[in-house]
Amino acid sequence: MTTLFFDIGATLADGHQEADGSWLLRPRPRVTQVLDAFAGVPKGVISDPGTEPDAAEQIAEALHETFPGRFPDDHLVHFGPKTSRAIFDEAVTSAGEAAADCVFVGEDHEERSFARTAGLRTAPHPVFTLAAIENRPVFWTRIDVPQAVGLGVLESVANATEAVPVHVASPQLVLAMATALGVETLRQAGFTTDVRQQVEDTAAFLIRDDRPVPAPEALAGASEASRTAAEGAMRAAAAFCFTSGELTGYPEQISSLGPAPGGVYVAAPAGLPIEEVHTPGAKPGHTERLLPDPALLSRPGETQAEGFTTALHAGFDETGNGLPSPETLAAVRAAVTPEVLRAHVARISGVEPLIPGEPLKVRSRDAANADNGLVVDALVRHFQDLGLVVRRHAFRWRGHRLFNVEAEHRVEGADSAVLITGHLDSTAESGDFVDANGDPRPYDPSVDPAPGADDDGSGTAAVMAAAECLHALVAEGREPTRHVRFVLFNAEEQALFGSKRYARAAAAADDRIAGVFQMDMIAGLQDGSPPAVEIHAGSSVPGPVVAASDALGDLVARTVPAIASDFTVQQLTGPGDPALGRSDHASFHERGWAAIAVSEDLFRADGSQGGTGTRKYHTPGDTLLDEDHDTQYAAAIARSVTATALTFAGL
Template sequence: MDPLTGTVVFSDVGGTLASVSVSAGGDRIERLAVYPDVPGILRGLQERGARLGVISDPGPLPAEEVDRALAEAGLRRFFEPDLVVYGRKDSPRLFERAAERAGAADRLLFVGEDADERAHALAAGMLVAPHPGLAEAVLDERAPVRYLRITVPASHAASQWRPALRDLPVLALHVAGPAGTTVYAVGTTSAAARLDDLGFRVDRLGAGDEPLTTTAYVLRDDRQTESGFLAPDGNSQGLFGTGAAAGRVLASTDDGLVVAVPAGESVETYHFDRTRHGHDLRLVPTVQALGRADEPPGTPAPEAGPATITPEERRVIEARTRPQDIRDHLARYTGAAPAGHGAGPIRSRHVQHPDNAAAIEALVGDLDRIGGGRFVIRRHCFPHEGRQLQNVEAELPGSGLDGVVLVTAHVDSTGALHPGYQPSLDPAPGADDDGSGVAGVLAAADALQALDAALGIPRRAVRFVLFNAEEHGLVGSLAYAGDQASLGDPVVAVFQMDMIGWDVLPERTFEVHAGVTGRPVAEERSLALARRIADLVPQISPELAAPQVYPRGGEPDPAEARSDHFSFQLHGHAACLVSEDLFAGPGSGAPPAEMNPHYHTPADASVNADYASGIVRAVTAAAWFTATR
């Protein structure tokens, strides 16, 4: 390979080189954990003569704090002091300032995971790469980067084909098909040609270099799916039939439309009409996409056998998960009451609305109050559409058993189905979606810390996590789960609550979703969690009907990849979604779906707290059982 003398490579930090979590107060980096492949990539660039720097937005953190964290993580030594540039990356200005610092360099490259930031770097005259793994390929090949659809011939589906992709400058984004042999990816044109020569079927999607300034999504057109084949009733013609948007669609698949959303636009622009819960999925690079589907993670499977709780455990759970507890928690996140901690009402939790940040602050305050100083609280940082967003995690440290049990929901909301909705201005209380889940996590946190204080028995760590940007395609949970997998966190189980508050028909039905196509080990482990909830419902929530557990009897799971549990299943973990009765089934004799008619509108302003509290009790009991048995 030719030397890279005269080349300067700048990288973003959070989400590109390392996972970053800051303190509850937001004033200190608590954890900057370097991704495993990053030191080798940086060392390789240096050995070839490239100079290395950083372009990063520390937000309210002082530059000295970022420098300290980089040094403690062993990264600061790679970067020349004059090439470390901090500031806002919302225009080309910071990139131009970095270029001035680089002096008379022949080539400048910016490596970053956010398409908006890459577009600003291009405008400043830099080359860009969407991932450190493509940095050398972009510099060496000087040829376009493409979206690729790579298909393994059916006759070779059982062969050892995955290492061939891992050995090339190819970033796997999404694996599709019943056998998991179709891979959507980003790669160089030379990598595509080498795959041709190896016998893969390779479709070049979109235009050359399109991945550099776009973000890929799967958009599910439930309206078209329900209307059926040859019935011209879908969303594509109206949104992508003419104008600039006509070039956004990369492919039409069984999963939905694969769409490249350009920098400066939001996926919110393409919110389909008559969509169901979990209608889009952001496609992000993940090593696990090319892992063996039957390979279990390095964490133990949930124990088999019926789940039971003691009368004392039931008493403590019931005392902390009452309907009034759900109402009180919910009111602070839907604008019905002040958020507390000195803040006013939260009118919307949409990622583009200023009250999203207020909701994050309120969650940190509520979890600190509930934990009474026993929770370790962090903000997990990630970029999205040119913004720096945060997930919130609060961990009750383990005491004698290995592994981590997660109880989760998503914090953001939207009113996108309301005509003329303006995300940055208009209310989106999102009481059911997913204020009900947020209230459920807070109540579960209160109950589980009380159980621990009262019983003091050995248990695994329990982590309460509220994900941001779920409505934009599971963005926050994909970032979080990917980071946990890269860092080897021993996730034993994930219980996701998403839309658990709508119930008007007499029978109190609800669903537990565990399906994940092409990953039989993860699915079986997830089903074990679903069965655990089913075991506990008669003991702790007898007013509820037995849960409708998916998948069953060969039917696909209609909620697969439609909520944050999927982000963990991608990495082989046991994870399930608990929801109200969103789908008809499973089986022909099951009750009909009971979809909230106010879904994704400002009218989603209330829930059935009696019903929601029953679901929360069952999930809390299942999480406690998993943590202690």
């Protein structure tokens, strides 16, 4: 008899740790139906709850509360690290079956690789459990959607068969996982499918290539559609060839899954550090991790985006001029100061001890560095001291257990939340490092310094200061009309992984988000340069999110002159936005929510990197003491965003 083993995090459920240390799990879409379909089959769990005291007991309790009666065999529940085949061998022994009669269902391709090494069959999503039992493969599949059909029809067909979307390139193209049965069902429903390689232990990425593509002379007289298609194919080929060349020497290589928006889709096997590959002239956010999600096509945020005008009035109608009130502006100026930002950046970038009075100074916040978790703990404590409801949203990346940090001021009767966000991790992957002999060597994220004072220590500090500002306003007796949520994403530098996980879980929970204000690098200003702020609203997702994000950007653009009259405001939107899909706000666009990213002057007028922002991007030189790090400048941007966001929340 077959025995099924499931991963918990992301595969069975989205989980977060409440302020009291307990865990709350919410089932992922289609999971409960899959479990019930195998009611008579022995089922167990292989999951890593972390090393906190009583973590395994708490996760087990949450598992049984979320899926009552569905995992009755305690001897089939295994908790521990999944960084080798050991725990999978242990699970096989507990099943009393041959390894080939056991199936591991898990989203993480690294973990599936270890399971396959131990002899288990694997499924990349619960939807494919039966396929794994029957030893049927799952394929990466491109789906062409007829214009007259639409994504809604595709969603209903996919959710009734063995198919799970992973990325929506356009209303006419979706990348998905599907079995042969799923592909046939899609074809019978009128969708054209292009089946690529087997999924097995690979994950999908979108790699953008920012280098110019010369148009062939032979296409001079061709239609615009033909030229666009040819350019896309050439860009995809260039991106794939460069990336595969940089990864030469690894036992397994990436495979092309065809052209993608601005680049190429690839399937990357376990153990391949694809996030560390950078094409010449690559802009920030050039690599995007793609996550399977049966609910990806529904975009719950679109309903809220459609009502954006109404939502806007709730926060701004009392001022009469579309600006924050004088009281709110005064409170923001008092709380969000250069001194406050400098103090926060100093602690999380290693200039000052992370905890005042204690010796530890942060060396790096890289997702692979142990200091990342210590910074998370410190941020959580600070938010708790402000009286906010704090949650840690757990996820795994390359065997590391990471957390997004969420701190919320809840308002009774509120219909939605306003998010003020940044990313807490850092990297120095573009730095120069040498070994003991003085020879060049690659960046080692586990030990090398990555202070990330600007990227994104400045944004993290701004989010903390915004929380302090709200705390002061509430202490004065003022109260927003919407929930205000401060979120610091982890692993942004790892293909937006943390915010992708957060937004996917929020969509599954039917979260109501009125708007997202992301701050990513706001302190870089080269000496003598005129101060400018970039407001990025461009969305690769069509529909209501486009106009709603533009309107959100308009609010910040109107506020900036009230804070800093000498600033130039650069509003970047539409397909020409150089930050399109490249920071954590894009993870919310993918779900249909209005979102913007506000930054220093990162891009030239032609969209290429190289504005007046920091010159120490992704290097060990990105410190608080860098000549390009300007906390006066950062405070002006942070004040503009904070004042706008709090006004939008009803203050």
